[in-house]
Amino acid sequence: MENVIQSIAEVCGYIWQKGWGERNGGNLTVNLTEFFTSDVLAGEQHPLGVTLPHIAGQYFYVKGTQKRMRDLAHKPMENGCIIRITDDGTAYKAVGEYVPPTSELPSHLMVQDYLQHTGSAYKATLHTHPIELVALSHHRALLDDSVRPNRLTHTLWSMIPETLAFAPLGIGIVPYQVPGSVELAQETLSKIRDYDVVLWEKHGVFAVGQDIMDAFDQVDVLNKAARIYLDALTYTAAHPDSEPEGMTDKAMQDVQRIFNLPKQRPC
Numbered sequence: 001m002e003n004v005i006q007s008i009a010e011v012c013g014y015i016w017q018k019g020w021g022e023r024n025g026g027n028l029t030v031n032l033t034e035f036f037t038s039d040v041l042a043g044e045q046h047p048l049g050v051t052l053p054h055i056a057g058q059y060f061y062v063k064g065t066q067k068r069m070r071d072l073a074h075k076p077m078e079n080g081c082i083i084r085i086t087d088d089g090t091a092y093k094a095v096g097e098y099v100p101p102t103s104e105l106p107s108h109l110m111v112q113d114y115l116q117h118t119g120s121a122y123k124a125t126l127h128t129h130p131i132e133l134v135a136l137s138h139h140r141a142l143l144d145d146s147v148r149p150n151r152l153t154h155t156l157w158s159m160i161p162e163t164l165a166f167a168p169l170g171i172g173i174v175p176y177q178v179p180g181s182v183e184l185a186q187e188t189l190s191k192i193r194d195y196d197v198v199l200w201e202k203h204g205v206f207a208v209g210q211d212i213m214d215a216f217d218q219v220d221v222l223n224k225a226a227r228i229y230l231d232a233l234t235y236t237a238a239h240p241d242s243e244p245e246g247m248t249d250k251a252m253q254d255v256q257r258i259f260n261l262p263k264q265r266p267c
């Protein structure tokens with residue numbers, strides 16, 4: 001378990017270095033149940049406000065509310081804590097020292113509950129503010145999510161072959177919602193079934209992964225493509241006749257075929 005906590009701290013350091021985690025921005029949860037062979041006595045009970053039957057009795061590392069990613073990178077157990085969901089799935093108790101969790105805890109745990117329900121191997125959820133992806137979320141023309149792949153995904157995939165190879169499910173789009181709202185949680189849940197990363201319009205991203213490094217990598221790959229696209233557009237600003245070309249559909253289909261990429265998440 002120490003290695004997993006260390007990995008969480010490492011990722012928080014990367015997020016800070018990349019400028020994705022200003023002040024207390026961003027939050028995460030990681031399922032640690034595999035490390036608890038018997039029930040651990042936990043402290044005071046805190047209601048979740050939702051019932052999550054599939055993660056009842058399970059253990060999670062959660063970032064603390066008002067805690068900074070840059071501090072968590074050095075002191076993960078002072079800026080987050082481990083919680084156990086009660087047996088009825090309606091509340092949680094801290095295991096060891098209690099650090100009040102992020103206000104986004106119910107939405108992260110709703111996704112964790114869904115992942116357990118589907119037998120998924122994914123254990124980590126991550127919300128962060130990657131600069132270039134958020135910048136693109138201000139462009140209405142990229143945000144129509146009624147076609148698949150949506151235009152934003154198609155644009156990002158066309159920047160370099162690795163984007164398609166490492167993010168074959170693309171990025172889903174959730175229209176702007178108030179942070180921490182039930183609507184945002186529900187929209188995220190409906191999109192995360194089909195995508196590894198979901199873009200919260202004019203806010204940030206929500207990602208799931210087999211572990212926290214995996215979730216971070218998904219965001220990093222997509223944000224790298226967003227940055228290339230924006231850099232290419234700076235040339236267009238000086239040379240209006242030259243739009244970023246992007247890989248052709250044929251070139252992208254070749255990548256899909258050669259790497260035998262999945263069209264939907266296996267689990």
Ligand SMILES: [Zn+2]
Pocket residue numbers: 025026127128129179203204
């Ligand atoms: Zn946020």
